[in-house]
Amino acid sequence: MELNSDEIRRYSRHLTLPEVGLEGQKKICSASVLCIGAGGLGSPIATYLAAAGVGTLGIVDFDAVDFSNLQRQILHGTPDVGRPKTQSARDAIQRLNPNVEVVLHDTRLASENALDIIRPYDIVVDGTDNFPTRYLANDACVLLRKPNVYGSIFRFEGQASVFAPHLGGPCYRCLYPEPPPPGVVPSCAEGGVLGVLPGIIGLIQATEILKLILGKGASLLNRLLLFNALDMQFRELKLRRDPQCPLCGNNPTITQLIDYQAFCGSTPQPTNTPMHPDEVTVHDLTQALNNPQLGIQVLDVREPDEYQIARINGARLVPLSTLPQRLKELDPKQAYYIHCKAGGRSLKALQFLREQGFQNLRSVKGGITAWSDEIDPTVPKY
Ligand SMILES: [Zn+2]
Secondary structure (H helix, E strand, O other): OOOOHHHHOOOHHHHHOOOOOOHHHHHHHEEEEHHHHOOOOOOHHHHHHHHOOOOOOEEOOOOOOOHHHHOOOOOHHHHHHHHHHHHHHHHHHHOOOOOEEEEEOOOOOOOHHHHHOOOOEEEEOOOOHHHHHHHHHHHHHHHHOEEEEEEEEEEEEEEEEEEEEHHOOOOHHHHHHOOOOOOOOOOHHHHHHHHHHHHHHHHHHHHHHHHHHHHOOOOOEEEEEEEEOOEEEEEEEOOOOOOOOOOOOOOOOOOOOOOOOHOOOOOOOOOOOOOOOOOOHHHHHHHHHOHHHOOOEEEEEEOHHHHHOOOOOOOOOOHHHHOOOOHHHHHHHOOOEEEEEOOOHHHHHHHHHHOOOOOEHHHHOOOHHHHHHOOOOOOOOO
């Protein structure tokens, strides 16, 4: 391939960089990268890879742009709210660099489609926000011998590495053989994330991708980079391929993709599942509140910051994390309707209180989000 005069001008700061130069820029323009997720990490990754001239950028995402994304997902703007993230991403990339071929995969990466989606690309970059997809992307990349440029973020902290057993490094399973028990690690939606953090971690991933394409420098292969934004500190852990790894070890037992939802023990969103026997709907809650004879108490088990944002009138705040210490403030004979944001934590609180001898307990399905959707739209959603 040759660069035309527009491209020579566009990439001139690369061309004058000896480590890139004309040959390096041609490699970048010929490369294909699949970005899994067009969210917090995917935004800076896709933006800068497009600016750098990566020839083909694949984007996998099934989600639509939400207002709560805009604090960090800079591929998307306010007018994009409600649009599919893939389309919004494509528009942003093409505005920046029309030379980039954008391939949209407007679907959820799953065991059934992962190998076919990933196969045509040189490099995969992990911008996922959940464990099933992360293990799936890892396993598919190892099976297809593709470098998997990893990053993850939470609150003020992030980490990044390059997983590529075929290049002599470990895979994600060597580092984390088992997923955490479901519900133990809160998602960014539950725990929050500093808006600039995915920018920092995503650009570390984008840097590693360009180095892999160019074959220059020392990559994060065999290293895990840890970043803390509050302390503004980088730390590094040495990694090694685990010979016992069930995927990339000497005697692998995983030779094809598995059921990752089952592996991670993830339950689908409570609002999509049939009712749990201890659950009531927000309409049941309204009826109970309108019947003073029942004498119910609404117990909010979210964190104080969440309570500040939105609350159900009269609800009593006892965060799930403080429930064991504050147990004596509660009355085992009282009827409690427990709610959280979406219905997950309230079920855990119910389980815990029942083990402590409480008997008259209900968990509000869909939490305050369902309350806002179905009962009181003046309660803000977050
Ligand atoms: Zn491994």
